[in-house]
Amino acid sequence: MTMQTINATRRDFLKGSGALSFALLATGGVAVLPSAAEAQPLPDGKVNAWVTITPDNRVTIMFGSAEMGQGVSTSLPMIVAEELDADWSMVASQQVSTDPEGVYGNPMAGGILFAAGSSSIEGYFTYLRQAGAQARQILIQIAAAHWAVPAEEVTTRSGTLHHDPSGSSMTYGEVAALPEPAWPSGEMADATLKPRTDWTIIGTDVERLDIPAKTTGATEYSIDVDLPNMVHAALLLPPVEGEIPTLTSDTAARAIDGVVDVIVMDHAVAVLARNFPAALAGRDALDVSWTETSPYRHANSEDELIALSGAVDDMSADAVVWESRGDGQVDFTGANVFTGNYTTEHVYHAQMEPLNAVASVDADGMGAEIWLGTQSQTASIMIAAAVLGTTPDRIRFHAMQMGGAFGRRTVFAREQMRDALLLSRASGRPVKVVWTREDDVKNGWLRPATVHRLDAVLDAEGCPTALRHRVASPSIFQFAMPDRWNPETRLDLLVMEGAESSDYAFGTFQAEHVLVPRQSRLSAWRGIGWAPNCFARECFLDELAERTGSDPVSYRRRLLAGSPRALAVLDAAVEMSDFGNAPEGRAHGLAFAGYKKTLATGVAEVSYEDGQLRVHRFWTAIDPGIVIHPQAYRAQVEGGILFGLSSVLRERSTFSGGRIDQSNFYDYEPIRISEIPEMEVQFVDSGEPPSGGGEIGVPMTAPAIANAVRKLTGAAQRHLPFPGRA
Amino acid sequence: MVTLNVNGRTFEVDATPDTPLLWALRDDLKLKGTRFGCGAGMCGACTVHIDGQATFSCQMTIGDAEGSEITTIEGLSADGTHVVQQAWITEQVPQCGYCQSGQIMRAAALLAHNPQPSRQEIVDEMSANLCRCGTYTRIIRAIERAAQEG
Numbered sequence: 001m002t003m004q005t006i007n008a009t010r011r012d013f014l015k016g017s018g019a020l021s022f023a024l025l026a027t028g029g030v031a032v033l034p035s036a037a038e039a040q041p042l043p044d045g046k047v048n049a050w051v052t053i054t055p056d057n058r059v060t061i062m063f064g065s066a067e068m069g070q071g072v073s074t075s076l077p078m079i080v081a082e083e084l085d086a087d088w089s090m091v092a093s094q095q096v097s098t099d100p101e102g103v104y105g106n107p108m109a110g111g112i113l114f115a116a117g118s119s120s121i122e123g124y125f126t127y128l129r130q131a132g133a134q135a136r137q138i139l140i141q142i143a144a145a146h147w148a149v150p151a152e153e154v155t156t157r158s159g160t161l162h163h164d165p166s167g168s169s170m171t172y173g174e175v176a177a178l179p180e181p182a183w184p185s186g187e188m189a190d191a192t193l194k195p196r197t198d199w200t201i202i203g204t205d206v207e208r209l210d211i212p213a214k215t216t217g218a219t220e221y222s223i224d225v226d227l228p229n230m231v232h233a234a235l236l237l238p239p240v241e242g243e244i245p246t247l248t249s250d251t252a253a254r255a256i257d258g259v260v261d262v263i264v265m266d267h268a269v270a271v272l273a274r275n276f277p278a279a280l281a282g283r284d285a286l287d288v289s290w291t292e293t294s295p296y297r298h299a300n301s302e303d304e305l306i307a308l309s310g311a312v313d314d315m316s317a318d319a320v321v322w323e324s325r326g327d328g329q330v331d332f333t334g335a336n337v338f339t340g341n342y343t344t345e346h347v348y349h350a351q352m353e354p355l356n357a358v359a360s361v362d363a364d365g366m367g368a369e370i371w372l373g374t375q376s377q378t379a380s381i382m383i384a385a386a387v388l389g390t391t392p393d394r395i396r397f398h399a400m401q402m403g404g405a406f407g408r409r410t411v412f413a414r415e416q417m418r419d420a421l422l423l424s425r426a427s428g429r430p431v432k433v434v435w436t437r438e439d440d441v442k443n444g445w446l447r448p449a450t451v452h453r454l455d456a457v458l459d460a461e462g463c464p465t466a467l468r469h470r471v472a473s474p475s476i477f478q479f480a481m482p483d484r485w486n487p488e489t490r491l492d493l494l495v496m497e498g499a500e501s502s503d504y505a506f507g508t509f510q511a512e513h514v515l516v517p518r519q520s521r522l523s524a525w526r527g528i529g530w531a532p533n534c535f536a537r538e539c540f541l542d543e544l545a546e547r548t549g550s551d552p553v554s555y556r557r558r559l560l561a562g563s564p565r566a567l568a569v570l571d572a573a574v575e576m577s578d579f580g581n582a583p584e585g586r587a588h589g590l591a592f593a594g595y596k597k598t599l600a601t602g603v604a605e606v607s608y609e610d611g612q613l614r615v616h617r618f619w620t621a622i623d624p625g626i627v628i629h630p631q632a633y634r635a636q637v638e639g640g641i642l643f644g645l646s647s648v649l650r651e652r653s654t655f656s657g658g659r660i661d662q663s664n665f666y667d668y669e670p671i672r673i674s675e676i677p678e679m680e681v682q683f684v685d686s687g688e689p690p691s692g693g694g695e696i697g698v699p700m701t702a703p704a705i706a707n708a709v710r711k712l713t714g715a716a717q718r719h720l721p722f723p724g725r726a
Numbered sequence: 727m728v729t730l731n732v733n734g735r736t737f738e739v740d741a742t743p744d745t746p747l748l749w750a751l752r753d754d755l756k757l758k759g760t761r762f763g764c765g766a767g768m769c770g771a772c773t774v775h776i777d778g779q780a781t782f783s784c785q786m787t788i789g790d791a792e793g794s795e796i797t798t799i800e801g802l803s804a805d806g807t808h809v810v811q812q813a814w815i816t817e818q819v820p821q822c823g824y825c826q827s828g829q830i831m832r833a834a835a836l837l838a839h840n841p842q843p844s845r846q847e848i849v850d851e852m853s854a855n856l857c858r859c860g861t862y863t864r865i866i867r868a869i870e871r872a873a874q875e876g
């Protein structure tokens with residue numbers, strides 16, 4: 001620890017004004033910024049002022065992960081404020097848009113700005129605690145110097161520094177008002193963290209900072225950005241991926257009042273107009289023909305399902321081993337082998353804000369200002385620089401709040417930003433590209449269809465001595481992140497994660513991926529690989545239990561005996577739901593399904609009323625480690641359960657001739673308020689570090705419902721969505 | 727030129743009468759709190775009040791809206807203190823927030839016509855609005871709270 005001690009006088013104190021800002025350093029340390037005016041500004045004109053305290057005691061904390069509804073604009077600053085010992089009622093937070101110094105990135109995502117896979121809290125937890133504690137230690141040093149007392153005698157309590165022996169105290173705001181020479185210039189590299197028993201912010205349900213603006217309409221998404229001289233763009237996109245347009249006539253389009261320009265791009269024809277309705281009318285009036293050379297014009301989702309089913313059963317098909325435990329050589333052909341095949345169809349994200357982007361390219365064409373809702377600012381900036389053939393420092397980026405994302409706005413999918421940049425460069429004006437809902441549905445990057453085959457060799461008591469989980473599907477990773485795809489190992493975590501079933505002791509175990517060529521564009525969807533993989537496994541285990549005359553709980557308890565955390569969530573869910581004692585005419589179904597280190601068990605209570613599946617109640621017990629904001633976490637779980645239920649009821653994207661068949665919410669309809677169950681979420685506190693909550697609601701839900709339906713009707717449910725329900 | 731009465735003020739909008747009200751509100755009057763979700767009357771993100779009735783603004787032209795009193799989320803209260811907005815904060819309803827202007831406008835219209843709705847009446851009315859984040863449970867709770875406190 002290296003800190004200068006500077007004596008400050010009362011006179012200096014009175015002279016002081018302005019703000020005290022702390023910078024995060026690439027070394028992991030924290031230092032006082034000399035002053036906002038002197039500090040080196042970032043390309044967007046901001047300085048790296050990670051935490052800023054003003055004389056009115058306000059504390060502003062920057063956060064790296066982008067806000068898309070999961071609550072990181074509150075929960076990440078809570079971690080900082082806890083160790084800083086700030087007065088939470090004075091805290092505001094601000095989104096980080098750019099990170100040229102590489103200090104705001106998610107440590108779990110290689111240090112880039114990236115919010116996906118429930119990784120924000122898990123990734124930032126320790127980093128932000130340390131940084132917050134270091135900033136607090138600097139405040140202590142300043143106060144100690146100011147009072148000319150030993151730093152060890154200075155304490156903090158909720159935004160105030162105290163020297164109890166002398167009875168002195170001052171608020172953080174008063175420290176900020178001290179003149180700058182009183183501020184140390186050294187770097188604080190370590191500090192003691194608070195013990196959990198001293199926490200007053202983490203684990204509490206403070207009001208989310210983003211919510212008031214969301215009740216008045218004031219929240220600004222990228223679709224709301226308005227710039228002087230801006231034009232609105234509607235794009236005529238290829239009916240089939242990869243086709244190239246030929247413009248036959250744009251006379252009618254240009255005749256429409258408000259249409260400013262028609263621009264033919266490699267992959268689309270854009271109509272620029274003074275307002276969006278005029279752009280849409282212009283698009284409708286275009287006369288465009290398309291090449292008919294795309295290999296995807298024969299793509300058909302029904303054929304793909306048949307191909308996947310064939311591949312999963314074809315034991316000579318090349319399979320990539322994802323996980324292998326125990327003795328790999330098992331004969332899965334004997335009489336004591338039980339087999340089950342499970343299918344999940346393509347699903348679409350349906351985030352409520354249609355994809356869009358705003359860009360204003362500089363006069364020299366080599367720089368731009370961009371407004372975008374993205375799950376990765378870092379990746380978006382890199383892509384923008386590549387589109388313009390420039391360097392990232394020329395990109396002035398604004399990370400906007402997202403009207404939902406669910407995997408659709410991760411590193412891969414940035415077509416709207418690319419198009420806004422190209423159109424702005426071509427037209428010399430700021431451009432807003434907005435996809436209609438139809439564009440969004442028809443150009444979806446879908447979660448791929450998967451077919452699973454599970455084989456188990458059972459012992460005399462019906463327990464698996466060996467289990468194999470084969471997944472046939474195209475690779476999301478290969479399509480969506482080709483530059484990071486390893487053609488040697490061909491490991492696709494976006495499809496396969498969760499299939500390792502690491503809490504279960506199955507004796508010999510193997511999970512393997514049969515890669516089948518893609519027929520649609522692909523991306524991860526909330527729950528990622530865990531949702532399809534846990535669906536298949538948890539349905540299969542329930543069927544095995546039934547077949548061997550065991551009940552679903554004790555059957556799983558035996559297999560999970562080596563994982564105390566798994567048993568704890570299983571037992572808690574059984575207890576809270578009074579599992580197995582459903583009211584007359586209803587049944588309970590259960591599933592144990594984790595997401596990475598977060599473990600959970602879900603129980604569904606279902607009935608058929610008038611031939612209709614109805615999920616009445618859903619209970620879940622979850623061990624997510626430490627919970628930062630329980631209320632926001634519950635909201636994530638509830639949202640995840642409804643995603644899972646929606647995928648059971650009817651969510652399905654299909655395509656024929658390379659065209660997605662659905663158009664809008666009338667034929668791709670996410671779950672509505674009339675279809676929701678009562679939900680109860682209980683935490684099981686293992687005291688482990690936090691492990692995320694965005695996905696965990698999804699994987700358990702479909703299998704719990706399927707198992708309940710099987711119990712009620714006797715018919716195994718092995719297909720998502722359930723047949724006859726789309 | 728179409729004359730619109732929005733949030734108690736009169737505006738001249740330089741657009742053809744067949745322009746959807748949604749886009750006139752957003753792009754001409756710069757009232758961005760009314761959201762575009764589907765443009766097809768399927769999601770309710772664009773819900774406003776037309777003479778007190780919850781209406782999909784994407785499904786109404788400005789020609790048809792002329793002469794009516796239009797209220798958007800920005801005009802529901804001067805300072806965000808409408809009983810429904812307050813209940814929305816107390817119950818911490820929003821996640822991404824994108825659907826919430828529409829949800830709040832529909833809930834406010836419901837309570838204006840039916841101050842003590844049953845749970846079934848709440849569900850029936852709110853079924854017009856989608857929320858992909860899945861805030862439905864809290865929407866019901868917030869409407870029940872607003873009914874009590876209103």
Ligand code: FES
Pocket residue numbers: 761762763764765766767768769770771772773782783784785
């Ligand atoms: S945008 Fe009007 S109902 Fe969806």
Ligand code: FES
Pocket residue numbers: 069352403404820821822823824825826856857858859860861
């Ligand atoms: S809060 Fe995100 S769609 Fe409703």
